[in-house]
Amino acid sequence: MGAQESRPQWPLASTAEIMALFDTVDENRDGVLSIEELDAALRAAHLPTSRENLRALFSSMDANQSGGVDRGEFAAFVQR
Numbered sequence: 136m137g138a139q140e141s142r143p144q145w146p147l148a149s150t151a152e153i154m155a156l157f158d159t160v161d162e163n164r165d166g167v168l169s170i171e172e173l174d175a176a177l178r179a180a181h182l183p184t185s186r187e188n189l190r191a192l193f194s195s196m197d198a199n200q201s202g203g204v205d206r207g208e209f210a211a212f213v214q215r
């Protein structure tokens with residue numbers, strides 16, 4: 136547990152940029168990021184990670200442990 140050292144450092148400043156990134160990652164446009172969408176986004180950003188690290192990263196983003204990352208959780212994660 137606690138494997139958060141692989142957290143990507145998104146060079147994002149504004150809420151608009153963060154929401155644009157969210158929309159890019161949210162491939163099926165359901166308003167929630169799945170772990171598979173996160174995996175695809177990391178690969179697209181040339182940041183492939185192990186399944187273990189992917190799960191740890193996703194869990195740290197999914198603040199309420201609902202199994203999906205919504206816009207609020209995503210913004211909080213990126214901006215912290």
Ligand SMILES: [Ca+2]
Nearest residue numbers: 161165167168
């Ligand atoms: Ca989605």
